[in-house]
Amino acid sequence: MKKLINEPEDVVDEMLDGMVAAYPDQLRRLDDAEVLVRKNAPIDGKVGIVSGGGSGHEPTHGGYIGEGMLDGAAAGEVFTSPTADQLESMIEACDGGEGVLCVVKNYEGDVMNFDTAAEMAEMQDIEVSQVVVNDDVAVQDSLYTTGRRGVAGTILVHKVAGAKAAEGADLDEVTRVAEKVVDNVGTMGMALTSCITPDKGEPTFDLGEDEIELGIGIHGEPGTERTEKASADEIAEHLTEQVLEDLELDDGQEVLTIVNGMGGTPLMELFVVNNRLQELMDEHGLETWDAWVGDYMTSLDMEGASITVCALDDELEELLSAPADTPGLTVTE
Amino acid sequence: MKKLINEPEDVVDEMLDGMVAAYPDQLRRLDDAEVLVRKNAPIDGKVGIVSGGGSGHEPTHGGYIGEGMLDGAAAGEVFTSPTADQLESMIEACDGGEGVLCVVKNYEGDVMNFDTAAEMAEMQDIEVSQVVVNDDVAVQDSLYTTGRRGVAGTILVHKVAGAKAAEGADLDEVTRVAEKVVDNVGTMGMALTSCITPDKGEPTFDLGEDEIELGIGIHGEPGTERTEKASADEIAEHLTEQVLEDLELDDGQEVLTIVNGMGGTPLMELFVVNNRLQELMDEHGLETWDAWVGDYMTSLDMEGASITVCALDDELEELLSAPADTPGLTVTE
Amino acid sequence: MSDTERQREAVVQALENVTARLEEEKTHLTELDSAIGDADHGTNMTRGFSGANEKVKDMDEAEPAELVKTIGVTLVSEVGGASGPLYGGSIMSASQEFADEGITAETSVAFAEAYLEKVQDRGGAEVGAKTMVDALTPAVHTYKKSIETDDLAPLEALAKAVDAAERGVEFTTPIRAKKGRASYLGWRSVGHQDPGATSTLFIVEELLATAQT
């Protein structure tokens, strides 16, 4: 393994300091915690929006802290949910008196730790609500699973909830729009290569020179299916079909699409995928209202991509257009 | 080789269409050319700013088209300068009557093709000026070389020249500030892995599991030196020393720093490098006015990073702070 | 040495043994987690237990229940992931069973039952979901029956619990996961041994080893 790191056990700590050093006017790190918050948190009279999860998904989540998006983000060890006490101190630091919305990706670790943190915060008289994002259509939501995973669609939840909170809406309203995104978004991913965690130092799964994994998550979990390598067009088609099958959209529906890179994929390739994706939207009679292409929710150095489709209405479009100023996403008026 | 592409020979064409599909309100592709321009180019009464070079460096250059930065960008084949006729049609499309500044990276192919294009454009009575960026301190500027290469520092030239042109300055003034950046910026890069071009399908150079290359360019050229792998801190120190030695800055000098990823490097690692870089700025008595961290000038899927330092004065700071709205870089007021 | 002191020493010793064992098995556990999870179970467990070891070293005066609780609290705040709340939170709340009478044959059964219940409350996994519950359930059931019905001594009961846990671990291999990250794999999870069940077995084995000395 070759990585630009020092000791594997220091990587999250040093990354967080390196982020604050890059955005000293926007970010602040809580003392002795692996938690970043807005420089001016808590913002009085505004609902706080927080998220968190294992590290290795940068710019998720710390990179989405800022005006119009998150107030705080907790960074666990690589691919390991943050602990409940860290989450609790984040919630406290981001409560401006109007309560805090926790945007949780649907993993048992995240859910359990956020649950505990919410209980702890409520004991401090902080109003807490949670929305659990589960946009990954690769995983069937059945008795046989713990439900679908939360992946790239999470960023849209940050954006929409953040915009609503910036408007001055109350916790219920903010929670409602966050849930609206969750109800309307689907994602499916694939990997050309496994990621390598700093700690293990070897690929989490082995893929042959001619194999790819479909239906991967963002933690180097093997996918749901292994197939022969295919062209960008074929891959775009497969992922898109799965997502659209799940969403069952009406003709003429306006959508936001994301081609998300997994960390090691050149932007060039993501644009090639977007090229086919937009043709497919056309072929399916869907209207792309906005198309995002880039690394939003990564899996360390994995090569691969995911495709997200989110059905929009006027309210969501307005909230997605609202200004955002964060290291990882800027929306200007 | 596994890549998200279709046929290697179609990759640039499909990428450009995929970019336009992602930013249809901002970008337009010239007919039958591998050239992107601003949707509303030429902008009457504004000096046009154009750049171009081989593909594989995304978001460079097309990703920097937009308000406050470039008017046009020509995309050659992967790592191959665009041809003179393509460059010429770009210059024509971006001339709003006040002339066009070509930002050229110092490679013989780029320089020769831009020279020819400039001659052709001047024959059409378009005023053209050129600035050649050569920020790579790894290459000695001596009789024995063709001069230093242009690398990540180029983005700062786009930003500064673009801001000046947006103010309404004339071609001479725009050229002057672009040259000021060139005179004050230095970069040095390193690779953990080689890149793989779509066409060749194999690493351009072979690196052992314990080796890294120092002083690499952005085309998979082998570097100036091969050494044993080292920690992020050691690498940050080495690159920074080389750059600072070259720049010879005064105590207290304000600088902009860039930790630039080569395409396959997780953001996590870039922040770890930035953590040490900012300590080094401190130790050298330099004042970081702004610190950029991300993929600005890439080399396909290469894992590695470069460090750029640019000395600033009031004028450059003002121009760097001016608003920019492009796919690859947004600066808000 | 008072009874309380003896119990305290036993807890500290057990914790040391468990920590050493997990350290030894770190790569092994992470390997198992690579196949059907995210390659961090070994790291998670060793990070948590080393932390607990540090904490407990300075607690010369604490009651046994307090010590056990501290182990749980430390796991909660050091481990994260799924195993943090499952191991840590459950140890923390089950430690109450030792509060009044310290560690006895009876209270150890109560602890084991409370621990299993908590893991299932938090995680929602039944037996057969291919999780730590599959190792834990036979171990706890066997321990309880050995003590309460068969009148075995704790040491013998614990030995039987280890056997039971071992069979539970083996049972996880041929079945499809319903909970945890392995469930994302669907049928591809069949044929792999569950990391959390495996670490549960190691812990029970070290409890036995400690009791035997």
Add this chain to the structure above:
Amino acid sequence: MSDTERQREAVVQALENVTARLEEEKTHLTELDSAIGDADHGTNMTRGFSGANEKVKDMDEAEPAELVKTIGVTLVSEVGGASGPLYGGSIMSASQEFADEGITAETSVAFAEAYLEKVQDRGGAEVGAKTMVDALTPAVHTYKKSIETDDLAPLEALAKAVDAAERGVEFTTPIRAKKGRASYLGWRSVGHQDPGATSTLFIVEELLATAQT
């Protein structure tokens, strides 16, 4: 068949042979460029020459000078990189030497000289900079002397030029690059053969092969 027709056919045939040869050597040239450049010289050259082949196929009526010029123009607009302007631009402007009298022994010498001059004008490389100039210079000098001083027939002169170019290519290996991407490598460029000199040799070899048939 008129003289002009014969010349036209010869140009078309030479172009076909060169294109086929570059196609064959594509990987080889790219390999050489991988070692000291950016791994695209083979692709660049074949892309350009296939394009030129296409263009020239439809020009049944053109003068030889026009054909050669078209080859140059097509290379300029298809190749890019350093080799595009160097090969293409220089062929384009040297083609003027054929304008008045077509292709003769004398005009072919003039063409060769003009071509070399243009390459050096554009690229600024002297002999010994480890570039195509190192293969080109001996080839052109030898060709000129063989025809003008030694009164050899063009075919024999061309054969000597091939030998000369070969020695030029071999000369590039042991020296340090001063121009082109290889110069970035400093001393590490020593020991590698220059791709552009190599493609120059292949072209001269194919000119000879064409003349021999």
